[in-house]
Amino acid sequence: MKKVVTFGEIMLRLSTERHLRFSQANSFLATYGGSEFNVAVSLSNFNIPTEFVTAVPDNELGARALEEVRKKNVGTNCIIKNGKRLGVYYLETGASSRASSVLYDRDDSSFGTINANTINWDEIFNDAQWFHWSGISPGVSQNAADICLEAVKAAKEKGIMVSCDLNYRAKLWNYGVAPSEVMPNLLKYSDIVLGDIDTACLMTGKEKINPDYNNHYSLPEAYRYFLDSFPNIKLMATTLRYSVNASHQKIGGVIYDTNKTYFARLREVIPVVDRVGSGDAFMGGLIFGLISQPNNFQYAIDFAAAACCLKHSISGDYNLVSIAEVEKLINGNEAALVAR
Amino acid sequence: MKKVVTFGEIMLRLSTERHLRFSQANSFLATYGGSEFNVAVSLSNFNIPTEFVTAVPDNELGARALEEVRKKNVGTNCIIKNGKRLGVYYLETGASSRASSVLYDRDDSSFGTINANTINWDEIFNDAQWFHWSGISPGVSQNAADICLEAVKAAKEKGIMVSCDLNYRAKLWNYGVAPSEVMPNLLKYSDIVLGDIDTACLMTGKEKINPDYNNHYSLPEAYRYFLDSFPNIKLMATTLRYSVNASHQKIGGVIYDTNKTYFARLREVIPVVDRVGSGDAFMGGLIFGLISQPNNFQYAIDFAAAACCLKHSISGDYNLVSIAEVEKLINGNEAALVAR
Amino acid sequence: MKKVVTFGEIMLRLSTERHLRFSQANSFLATYGGSEFNVAVSLSNFNIPTEFVTAVPDNELGARALEEVRKKNVGTNCIIKNGKRLGVYYLETGASSRASSVLYDRDDSSFGTINANTINWDEIFNDAQWFHWSGISPGVSQNAADICLEAVKAAKEKGIMVSCDLNYRAKLWNYGVAPSEVMPNLLKYSDIVLGDIDTACLMTGKEKINPDYNNHYSLPEAYRYFLDSFPNIKLMATTLRYSVNASHQKIGGVIYDTNKTYFARLREVIPVVDRVGSGDAFMGGLIFGLISQPNNFQYAIDFAAAACCLKHSISGDYNLVSIAEVEKLINGNEAALVAR
């Protein structure tokens, strides 16, 4: 099978234990993750060959990040050594009415300082069927935004599928441009977009509307409103997330394929073990569904939502479930029985 | 007071921490447990004298298992040294929509390789009022099944009470016989059986029916259907468990005494700290109730269900609550107040 | 801004991890807390200058307790060296239907053995606007009760505000007097009291009534009944706590200002990370609200209840939230979104 290529930053994540606040931490759990890497791991777990394009520094933390990619059986052939530091983010895991909080320390990271024309996209895409990127990368630095554009253009030239998770992060986009100055041009080269309509409008400079995600009848119109500006986008998917509190969520999803909506039913998640990366788990599930059953959008959205749901029970950035486990959840909740 | 004797395997349990998946574990918590040992610990906590019959290897892990039995004030006089290895099971504790998972590594264990006629049941039962076994033991090996039969026969000859928890485990019964070839003969010598009717039918080869546990009127008929084949069984009890997800359960119970049902009211359990052994906590509570108030079946089922409920809040295989704590829960939930 | 002075015991708290029972603990987490210290920390987090009056022993644990006070930017000028031991309390954190449990080991502590006339209250209150004490201190020892009386009298002479959290603890009051012999005299010198009406009656020897906290119309009458005996009390506040189980609470609050009630809406707390000190978080929020917006009782009760609610998500005795975080919760639950 041809590969799915993802491009993005892999960071050291330093998280507090036992819901401790940053000020209480005498130690941090050290794991590695990043939105587009997380998607690649999901796909690798679903037996899809993958290649992850990124940069790490030539030091011990860079080497460790590389080991993490290799360990999860994600391709490492396109990881370059660059720059001086691995991006870091600190995570304080909330509970109940206290939200989780992220403190980024990723300025001037290896990923953010890759020079344009460093990556040979043409070669990378030779053996690929799909390219995935997210709105985080162009939010990191001008360099990263430039390389995103190189990538999506090259992908489209090769005729491979391009997916984008909008992934708006308010704490990024600090290098002097607004998302709306960058994203529209990138989205022009994308086929599938994950994100809610308001975020999509915000990142592309379109006027905000207020779609009612519970209204199955009015929703297509809202998607059409946004997609009018991006006729190239063939499919738009949205995670439906209703947050009761930081420990209690309800997760569903919807796909709009330019004329029809497909819904995954809402599932309760309580308690949340680790919410970070649940959107990436959704994205990974979506790509898997669309690759394995290309014309079955109902399967894709069901798989994406169930994978996302399961991710909330798993520590760390990336999902760790098998196709069988996702399908078991789709087919009825047997999670409650100890498998023995 | 005369002793309650239980017979079964004690294993090393290696469990992941913080809901980690097996693949994420850099360490395992090491505790010791096993269904019939867990029942003995419950009874010991309720001040009932106990004796636990098992085998452990003559190595450091066997010695440690023995220490565990002694520490919980369960009798160790009938524990023999046998075989080469202590059975092990790995436990991955699920959360929310992800189920817990057990990986057995118990083949050729000390317990499973005890030879027939090794244990002097006659002597063991001299000072006993009750013998408890479960459907796990005959599922482990032919040897263990044979010794179960020795035990129940000897118990019946001595005229002591025999209870059985059906405890069906799909991952056992690998040694070449089906439960239905073994269990009927063992159940013939048992007075009290814990298990739901479908499991009972499955393990005895009876055709499955679909009792509605919410229908208090139809339930006696369902019990009668099964007990028709086992007129010796005087009492059948069932844990009523409604699993919302791996972290959220509802627990009740029912006793059928050949002509009447007694129900314990459903209680919500959220979050589940450790579900493993909750059935054993139910069994321990049931035996205690029946011993301390022999004719008060309502007390027995209330005590069993409340003990089971509390077990979900306790790490490790066995329950760790006092009579007073169980009765406090029966008499109204004061669990919410800090005792200070 | 003038200081808020609090007086009470600071203890070493030894708590079990992962909901373990005392008998399972192979280690204890060591933190430091105590009701009135916790209130001071809350206020310090809200940028109110504070001074904490207490005694610690002249040993390593006393020095460590002192460091804790200093670290949280609470004033340490009035902490004396006295006696031989730091009070200790052991905490077993419950879950679901199993309540948390506290084991006090605080007899003959440095705090409980301070001699009368040791503390120069007159000097302490020179720079103060508020004095806070709780019903724990007079329950510890006769010495502590005597000093409480010195303190409230001195405070009233200086004309500064005096608040009291009734904080009834059944496991205290062992030194030979009943609360009702001590508290009425202390409450005479207090302006603001936190506690429910029944506890207030119990601790002052008034006949118990059964107010219906859900009945907004009848509640003022119930407050009036109690306050008839304490015309000096200008404001009475009550935490409204509905405990579903040890992990699931609903938290609200009410202020009665001698002719009107102000309610904070109920919020669900699930799961509870650490409930101990949530009353102190309420008290700290209440004092902050009353200091920052003296005539806005609705703000005070909203702030107190939201601070209390957030405390349930935080390990350790004292609250660790900012004004902004409390106000965010008051203005709508955004806790569910990861801040990134």
Add this chain to the structure above:
Amino acid sequence: MKKVVTFGEIMLRLSTERHLRFSQANSFLATYGGSEFNVAVSLSNFNIPTEFVTAVPDNELGARALEEVRKKNVGTNCIIKNGKRLGVYYLETGASSRASSVLYDRDDSSFGTINANTINWDEIFNDAQWFHWSGISPGVSQNAADICLEAVKAAKEKGIMVSCDLNYRAKLWNYGVAPSEVMPNLLKYSDIVLGDIDTACLMTGKEKINPDYNNHYSLPEAYRYFLDSFPNIKLMATTLRYSVNASHQKIGGVIYDTNKTYFARLREVIPVVDRVGSGDAFMGGLIFGLISQPNNFQYAIDFAAAACCLKHSISGDYNLVSIAEVEKLINGNEAALVAR
């Protein structure tokens, strides 16, 4: 075989991890120990039946201490419930040039407040061959000193062997008497004493001498000097400890049997894992040696010194080695080979 009875306090030990200072500790390891209990555990490991006489409070920590005794297969029949608190000691484990440090919090403990005539020594000694006590107990409280006297008198009446470890602790003896007012009377009823000569003089009020433990020729004279006052003492043993630093010790030993000295060769101990209880390991080894080979004093001192040496590698108060392991060390150091 008849039992060895020991009498003393069992305490909760709270120790810092990783050589942290008390001020750095965010948690404490919780274990249980006490000199005379440690001796009993050593003997139990050497397959000698034992009985430990002590008192614990009727609370969770008392119950846990009791479990510890039971777990190590030490007799619990003579443990009484008494008083209000379990004695506690805090341990900071030093390293290199920084000494370990102990902070006692054992005033008014269950053990220290046992009333005279509470313990039926006559019955206890019926099945005993040996009674062991140490100089810690009479240093704890007048009550404990009184009961020690009851015990040694009763033991001598029964004609059983009495051994004493002098165990001088400068931080005890706070209740108003000096060791020299108490110990001579107790030592009158003892047959075997462990301790160095200077400590023995200090605790009995004899003028100090300066024996040269390296001078095999002069040493008997020094022992005779002390034993002149205690003609009842048949055997005196001394641990020879040369401390290079807190992590590096040299351990040997000597027995003087009223006319001859027997030396165990010095062994290097580096690094020290846990030194606390190494004297008790020596004592346990000595008693075992004298019981198993009554006339072979060389074996006794070799066994005691080797057991002591091994204890330094073991965390916690009590030794955890088998006869075979001690004898392997006596017969040549094979410790350096991994047993596999």
Add this chain to the structure above:
Amino acid sequence: MKKVVTFGEIMLRLSTERHLRFSQANSFLATYGGSEFNVAVSLSNFNIPTEFVTAVPDNELGARALEEVRKKNVGTNCIIKNGKRLGVYYLETGASSRASSVLYDRDDSSFGTINANTINWDEIFNDAQWFHWSGISPGVSQNAADICLEAVKAAKEKGIMVSCDLNYRAKLWNYGVAPSEVMPNLLKYSDIVLGDIDTACLMTGKEKINPDYNNHYSLPEAYRYFLDSFPNIKLMATTLRYSVNASHQKIGGVIYDTNKTYFARLREVIPVVDRVGSGDAFMGGLIFGLISQPNNFQYAIDFAAAACCLKHSISGDYNLVSIAEVEKLINGNEAALVAR
């Protein structure tokens, strides 16, 4: 560069922390290792391409073992799924005079039950320059011994270098044959052997001699004595290990190339962090040295001994040092300076 292929078992290693004895362990650190895998990891760290041939079960532990191989950049193409369980070994890390201890639980493992003719050695060796095996594999089971023979024969047919670490383990060889019945035939196909002469004699049935490793003059004669029977062996190397105690070792090494000895100087190792796998680190260093500078035996032995020395500072089975770090140690001990 062509690959080095190693063949052996990879096991789950469960080790106690902080020098705890097995009986004290409440948790085990979980790592993965095995002699021949450890050699492959060393080589991978030294940038030599490797392939590891083994079998793992088709369960979560097998998958995790596979991840470990992949993570360390060791080739996984020849790892098969076989059998029912991953071999396990428990490790108690000693200290000072207490030796480390290993408890094997590897009977009937996936590796030990591979059937003959399952592995296509011919294909595996197509791209290989070197094959390494050890005396552990034929000690595990008849199957493993048979496959070893297949492998060395196939390697010799391809003309690639074969190295063997004798690795005598007293706790293996339980399946009914002695090493001397199996090893001679295997060593006939080996070019380089690591082990001391006595072990070599023991495993091949030759009469034991007592070579003096400190006598550089007599040593060649001793090697010749053994190699007389194995003229095919071109090079024999021995780790020189002088064990002061479990925490203090002296490490050197010697190569004998059929007419000359090359010595690496002794280095002190204190303290030992983890000794397990230090022989494998030696072997890995030896192979690296011989591959990178084929005719420089002095470099090879220096590199092997220094790598071995460094391994003692590293937790887990396999070595984790770079060429630069080994060479730094060879060229003078700079280990004492913090690199900053």
Add this chain to the structure above:
Amino acid sequence: MKKVVTFGEIMLRLSTERHLRFSQANSFLATYGGSEFNVAVSLSNFNIPTEFVTAVPDNELGARALEEVRKKNVGTNCIIKNGKRLGVYYLETGASSRASSVLYDRDDSSFGTINANTINWDEIFNDAQWFHWSGISPGVSQNAADICLEAVKAAKEKGIMVSCDLNYRAKLWNYGVAPSEVMPNLLKYSDIVLGDIDTACLMTGKEKINPDYNNHYSLPEAYRYFLDSFPNIKLMATTLRYSVNASHQKIGGVIYDTNKTYFARLREVIPVVDRVGSGDAFMGGLIFGLISQPNNFQYAIDFAAAACCLKHSISGDYNLVSIAEVEKLINGNEAALVAR
């Protein structure tokens, strides 16, 4: 007493546990330190009033760093909020022949980006008797170097004592200048310098000599050689460190007061718990000695060396010993006795 002011960076230190390599770390211990802060903590422990001048970011990590300063009773009045990130350094603690390793991630930190003329040194020094800086600060950035110069000039104008620890760090000095371009000008305003002569030459551009620190006679000449260029320097001190390996050091010290040398005797340190900050402990001891006994250079060097020695037993960057503990070590090693 007037204050000692120190100026430098406080960083988050993320260190691996149990001597793990960076690649093995699944968590990092989080502590806070920095050379000049460490000196201030030492002095605070010795009851000297201190003020620490630095900058931290306005985020949770900055707030936590500030708490650390406050907790150790070091003055926080001159700590400013500046810039975007707290400097971080990762520490891998070596053992035996493997050196510890530091990975800096401190570029663009709050400290390194303070603007010149931001700090009001004149006001800070009003209440000061001493100013301490180190060669780390000018190695961080041009800004930091500029502020160092402001500080030493202002200090000299106020006539207060200025001390400097040369603290050469090869991994710093990356901003485009060599130490020799910056340090000479800074040292002109310093009275006391800590460092060895070769480092002093390196950092000031003087030709290197090779003093023999063991030759008490020749040493003064070597100091004179360096001090010829810096006649303002009244006292030069050097830590004498002989590193056997990463776990075994020998520590002494020497002061040269322009015509005489004073030596502290060498002490063995084994094992090393944490070497980082031992130079700062030396510096702190030196300043304390010179302040408390201004004319007793022998006391100063003895105190400095003993404090340094003790630091090796303490985890974290800064020393945690009392005057009494240091003096106990000076007066003879009693470290080997447990204080109880």
